[in-house]
Amino acid sequence: MGKDRIPQNWPSSMPYLSQPSFAPHITRTQKDALRIRSPDLTAIIPSNLPRGPCSLVKIIPIAEPSHPAHGQAGLFAARHLEPGTLILPYYGLVHSSLPPHSIAHDKSDYDLWLNREVGVAVDAEKAGNEARFINDYRGVGERPNAEFRQCWDARSGQQCMGVYVLPAGKKNTPAKVGAGAGGIAKGGEILVSYGKGFWSKRREEQDAANRA
Template sequence: MGFSFGHRDSEREKRDVEAEKLARGIAISKAKPGSSSIPIVPISSTAAPSAKVKIQAIRDSSHPANGQYGLFAAQCLPAGSFILAYLGRVHAGASSSSESDYDLWLDKEADVAVDAAREGNEGRFVNDYRGIGHRANAVFGPAYCERWGELCVGLWVVGGKKVGKGIKKGEEILVSYGKGFWKERMGDVADEYQDADANVNADADANG
């Protein structure tokens, strides 16, 4: 008696497609203009490629991502300003891959996420601040993007009085990947970063 793996795979793919459609539908319905306090990003701010950033090779032996790439400011970015949308495949959170370093929650309550591992834009090149800067100068947050008419993950310059200095032209854009990301990769060492993340998130409230 044989096993029909091909059939199983096709059924799984079908379920994934349906889950993705449902997730995208939720993202659209939950972000209608005027229905929430989610900031609205005009079409002009999501042009591709973005004139605000540039992807640059990192050639610094002291940099954790030496030999790889980073995202840098192509112009001065004011504190609290929108940088770009973090694009990728919208999917149900239940189908998230534990191996992906590019998966972010779009709406955790609704179980909707976006993964830029295989498809995305410049946002997928943003590095974590650890080992590079004292703290993150950018944060991820929800945004209603008029270009696509749906909820998106936006990348914003950190605001707030403490660290809201903006990002200078040529400076690397850095975020916090979060305690969960490092917990999976570094175990208890991730606990050391919890306080730093809390400070950045508190200062970033001004973006909302």
């Protein structure tokens, strides 16, 4: 892939994905399950969405010392993003979340459930797209301004994870992180909630490390 197809500030040592990558151990049953669109899967990645770098976002290094991700990077809106709209898909390695294959992803901060019923998740730790740089809102804003949603990718005909601006009914973060009257303002950091389970697991790991 040429440099013009890699976002600015993308790590040179990490593969950039314009579509999901599948682990060799994924079974036919799991693949077939991902190709089924259930009636409640209403969020859609449209068939005309271009692959490759997303023009709606920018990867920007975090220079503010008080930011929890100081010294790393975050994902910011390149223009105003309307409430409830798709920002971009979340790409990574689609893998089995069942033992023994789940062991390799247990400590990843980039692993999301894709289909719990058949035990499939997507991990962007070692390869992915811009969505892997989205930070948790804690320590940055009062609440998130975006969310992960399981959705249907009309381009490939399979289930996918996407990042959406919070709908208008869910209050956005204050001006501190660039939220306007609705949606996410240009220049605002895109923030989600990693969830209580994520932080509980990280605390357990830290406690175990301290006891070692």
